[in-house]
Amino acid sequence: MxxxxxxxxxxxxxxxxxxxxxxxxxxxxxxxxxxxxxxxxxxxxxxxxxxxxxxxxxxxxxxxxxxxxxxxxxxxxxxxxxxxxxxxxxxxxxxxxxxxxxxxxxxxxxxxxxxxxxxxxxxxxxxxxxxxxxxxxxxxxxxxxxxxxxxxxxVAVSDTEIDILLARDSEAGSEVRLGYLLVALPDGATPEQIDAARTKIEGVRGLIERGEMDFSAAAIRYSDHQTALEGGDMGWRAIDEIPPLFANILPTMQPGEVSQPLRGPSGYSLVRLIEKRDDSAPQTVTEYHARGIMVRITELLDADKAKAKIDAARARIVGGEDFAVVAREVSDDTISRNQGGDMGWFQVNAWGTAVANQMMALSDGEVSEPFQSEVGWHIVERIGTREQDVTVEARRNKARETIAKRKADEEYDRFLRQLRAEAYIDNRLAPPAPLPSAPATPTG
Known part of the structure; x- marks a missing residue:
């Protein structure tokens, strides 16, 4: 196994x-x-x-x-x-x-x-x-x-932020998989601490450049970021989920390439472009148009009585009565009842799993057999299907998620640093001994 x-x-x-x-x-x-x-x-x-x-x-x-x-x-x-x-x-x-x-x-x-x-x-x-x-x-x-x-x-994302991102995003749909290595600096770092961190990050890059250690192994050994034990792998991210400090250098990098040391708010960093992919093709979804009748199960109307009522409604429709007339008279669905049961155009799961299963099984113009959901008994008539282009909507949703993710990463990283700075922590683990190394090579 x-x-x-x-x-x-x-x-x-x-x-x-x-x-x-x-x-x-x-x-x-x-x-x-x-x-x-x-x-x-x-x-x-x-x-x-x-x-x-x-x-x-x-x-x-x-x-x-x-x-x-x-x-x-x-x-x-x-x-x-x-x-x-x-x-x-x-x-x-x-x-x-x-x-x-x-x-x-x-x-x-x-x-x-x-x-x-x-x-x-x-x-x-x-x-x-x-x-x-x-x-x-x-x-x-x-x-x-x-x-x-x-x-x-x-974290909040405004429509204006989405508009700005979409207007300037020349690589809409592009995603990158990054490796990240951080040599952290404390808030208010002294010049000596800054010099030590810069020397260490330059030494780490030297090890990678000379082929003495690959990026993943270097991140495991030297990175102060939470992804260190994953070899610095940050997974797939949209271009605009990445802080501008890193995003600005990516267009000039090739897969496998490691950046020069970068100074950011958390310290000195190296970024490795692992892979890049494009997902900007037009997106379409199947939408369904249907009418429905629902008989709700209540304390006064148990499941058996609700089933009998929906059976009678279906018999009237199959017998020639107008679906809309029966829906206005029988249906307990307050959303569609006044429209004669018309549920409009919707994506397959919009009305729940039970309805979705019927939509995929029916043909246009066909009325379903009675079926039960968690709220009652139903019948639906599938009127038609269409392929709808949702590229614009999908791009806006993705842009919203991208901006939110970037803001969330920055805010939560800042929160964790503050949390640690304000906490009482007594680390009793003996500090690691320095590793033997060549000049400018990090020592752990």
Missing amino acids: NRIVPTLFALVLVVAAPLLRAQALPTQTIDGIVAVVEEDVILRSELDRAVSNIRNRFVDRPEQLPPPEVLEKQVLERLIAQRLQLQRAAAAGVRISDAELEQTISRIVQQQNVSLDQLRAQLARDGVTYEEFRSQLRDELTVNRMQQTFVQSR
């Missing part, structure tokens, strides 16, 4: 560093504390488990991992960042219910095409109990929800 990886939530099992609580640890182990985060602690055993999960990901390519002490530092930073976010989420009242958690697990097993028993078996082989997995997944969902809430409260 293929390895089970719940990709929906950032590979929470084998990719994201797990946050195993003290009570889930073997009681016979005497744990040391590697970090204090406000009033919480991160234990040595938690860090060891998280590092072990990362090593499992690179079992076939261990040479890409940094030295053990550097890897520990990176993983601990990720644990600290996640713990801070969980603490803020708890203070804000963000909670994930047991029902939501179970629904998420159901989606994971469906997407991975495995059973729950198979998932449990894979977890056991990875040395993770099912309860630990649930706890990790709940934490991941909690952080995701807090991020969504934060972004919704901070």
Whole structure:
């Protein structure tokens, strides 16, 4: 069986560093504390488990991992960042219910095409109990929800912004996959810190340019960004989702090329253009025109009586009565009833799954058999279909998402830096020893 990886939530099992609580640890182990985060602690055993999960990901390519002490530092930073976010989420009242958690697990097993028993078996082989997995997944969902809430409260996109983007976007539909490596600078960095960061980023680029290390391995070893342990891979992004600092240099770059060091608000960066693709072809969708009658199930009209009523309505229509007359008399759908049941033109899922299934099965002019949805019993008549060009609408929707994503990334990155700056953090992990290197080569 293929390895089970719940990709929906950032590979929470084998990719994201797990946050195993003290009570889930073997009681016979005497744990040391590697970090204090406000009033919480991160234990040595938690860090060891998280590092072990990362090593499992690179079992076939261990040479890409940094030295053990550097890897520990990176993983601990990720644990600290996640713990801070969980603490803020708890203070804000963000909670994930047991029902939501179970629904998420159901989606994971469906997407991975495995059973729950198979998932449990894979977890056991990875040395993770099912309860630990649930706890990790709940934490991941909690952080995701807090991020969504934060972004919704901070990010707005106006029609004017969309118009400006579409007017100046000479590469509409273009998307790029980027690698990103950051040497971070603190707020109010001193000249000495700036010089050290610039020397380090130049040394990293030198390693890559000389072929001593590929970009992914360099990001894993040296990047201070949250994508470090993914080799800096930021995935596919629309051109305008990318900060202008990076977007402005991309037109001159070829796939595989690495930028010169760039100074931004977070520090010094390198960007690698991995791939580029174009998705600007015209977009069309099938739209349906239909009429419908719905008999609602209520406390006074149970499912059997509703079914009998819709059967009678269909019999009248098949017998020759006008659909619109019967709809105005019988239908409980207040949206379409006054139009004689006319539902207008719509995309297939606009009226729900039950109606969608009928639309795809019927021919033009055909009246369906009675069918049930979550609200009642229905009949529909498919009047016609058409192919509708939605390119303009799709471009505007994509532009809105692009602007929102870019703003969200910037706002949340700023929020995380502020969160860490204001928190009490006692990192008790010994700093990594400097790595031997040539002049101008980074030292970790």
